[in-house]
Amino acid sequence: MGPANPQGAVIPSHSTLPLRCWAEIDLAAIERNLRLIRGSLPAHIRYVAVVKADAYGHGLQHVAGRLMHAGADLFAVANLTEAAQLRELGPGWPILLLSPLLPDEDRFAAEYGLAVTVSTEDEVSRMDAAGKAARRPVSVHLKVDTGMGRLGVWYEEAPALLRRISGAEHLRLAGVFTHFASPDDDAAFTEEQRRRFLGVLATCGLDRPAPGGLFIHADNSAGLETMPGASPFNAVRVGLLQFGILPHPSSFLAQVRTEPVFSFRTRVGIVKRLPSGTTVSYGRTRTLTRDTRTAVLCAGYGDGIPRSVSNKASVLINGTRCPVLGRVTMDQTIVDVTDVGDVASGDEAVLVGRQGGGEISIGEFSRWADTIPWETLCSVTKRVPRVYRTALGT
Ligand SMILES: *Cc1c(COP(=O)(O)O)cnc(C)c1O
Numbered sequence: 001m002g003p004a005n006p007q008g009a010v011i012p013s014h015s016t017l018p019l020r021c022w023a024e025i026d027l028a029a030i031e032r033n034l035r036l037i038r039g040s041l042p043a044h045i046r047y048v049a050v051v052k053a054d055a056y057g058h059g060l061q062h063v064a065g066r067l068m069h070a071g072a073d074l075f076a077v078a079n080l081t082e083a084a085q086l087r088e089l090g091p092g093w094p095i096l097l098l099s100p101l102l103p104d105e106d107r108f109a110a111e112y113g114l115a116v117t118v119s120t121e122d123e124v125s126r127m128d129a130a131g132k133a134a135r136r137p138v139s140v141h142l143k144v145d146t147g148m149g150r151l152g153v154w155y156e157e158a159p160a161l162l163r164r165i166s167g168a169e170h171l172r173l174a175g176v177f178t179h180f181a182s183p184d185d186d187a188a189f190t191e192e193q194r195r196r197f198l199g200v201l202a203t204c205g206l207d208r209p210a211p212g213g214l215f216i217h218a219d220n221s222a223g224l225e226t227m228p229g230a231s232p233f234n235a236v237r238v239g240l241l242q243f244g245i246l247p248h249p250s251s252f253l254a255q256v257r258t259e260p261v262f263s264f265r266t267r268v269g270i271v272k273r274l275p276s277g278t279t280v281s282y283g284r285t286r287t288l289t290r291d292t293r294t295a296v297l298c299a300g301y302g303d304g305i306p307r308s309v310s311n312k313a314s315v316l317i318n319g320t321r322c323p324v325l326g327r328v329t330m331d332q333t334i335v336d337v338t339d340v341g342d343v344a345s346g347d348e349a350v351l352v353g354r355q356g357g358g359e360i361s362i363g364e365f366s367r368w369a370d371t372i373p374w375e376t377l378c379s380v381t382k383r384v385p386r387v388y389r390t391a392l393g394t
Pocket of ligand 1: 050052220221238241
């Protein structure tokens with residue numbers, strides 16, 4: 001329709017059009033969450049704010065600004081693109097890169113002033129060379145594999161690699177850390193990982209309060225319950241929890257009343273009646289067993305409603321749960337509104353979040369999708385605008 005515009009009317013930009021499907025982000029809640037988490041930790045524990053994957057889909061630059069303001073000590077991201085986005089916000093922000101650099105990315109560590117996670121001799125040599133080339137030392141955090149089997153030097157080989165780092169002229173050791181494989185459901189293995197890590201620290205003389213501002217860290221949101229008082233740990237890496245999502249209810253931080261930051265909303269496209277016996281949506285996986293009033297919502301898997309919630313999820317309309325009928329499609333999802341009062345085109349439907357007296361948590365939505373909140377947040381697509389609420393309520 002673009003060219004047929006004889007009056008020269010301005011076609012509204014994306015940002016001025018009414019919302020069809022959006023994620024609402026409460027930035028004030030993020031700040032309150034960080035302060036609550038901080039307040040529940042011993043005073044010497046530093047806060048590593050994990051903001052990879054566009055701050056878990058919340059929007060890196062918006063979120064990081066708030067976390068900075070609320071007192072994060074270090075930002076952790078996955079790659080150079082994310083680090084560069086943070087650098088646009090503030091040149092002095094300390095940033096830790098959690099993923100390995102590729103050889104053709106090495107020089108950017110010094111250029112952006114990043115701390116780099118290293119696991120191998122190869123990486124140590126390359127970062128040393130990068131520091132030499134840039135004429136300033138590159139900061140590194142040595143990652144120790146205590147049983148995750150992903151990044152990190154195997155713990156038995158860690159002391160040797162740590163000695164190499166200490167002896168490298170163009171490296172500055174800024175931290176030592178490990179990562180737990182099953183902090184939420186295997187306390188015995190987590191304890192074993194912690195024991196291995198403490199063993200490495202003891203061998204290297206790092207088992208006392210760390211010298212020179214070295215970051216010693218192991219725990220993520222789910223692993224804080226066993227944080228011992230007099231241990232060498234002096235930092236935590238917090239991702240999910242700062243977004244108000246509890247990884248598991250028995251964790252140390254379950255007592256911290258963080259609040260949800262994210263909600264996922266769409267609107268009713270049309271409302272119509274279908275007779276009993278009709279099948280609904282692709283593949284005809286649902287047959288109506290009564291005369292049904294349906295609402296066709298303006299969102300589908302193209303927005304991040306996983307197809308796996310077909311026939312399982314409910315949404316809130318007028319504060320009432322309305323079950324999804326049949327398969328989720330790319331742009332539309334059909335729900336049963338027979339038992340809800342007045343429903344009309346344009347009404348809001350909540351996929352995750354609160355409405356009226358109702359609430360659908362991201363945990364519940366993720367279980368319908370047979371996944372975890374981390375993945376649900378990362379699955380909200382580019383098509384979905386993030387709408388920021390910034391009022392500092394109480
Ligand atoms: C993503 C990530 C975290 C954050 O985990 P949450 O469970 O979201 O708190 C911590 N550490 C590492 C190494 C990570 O990759």
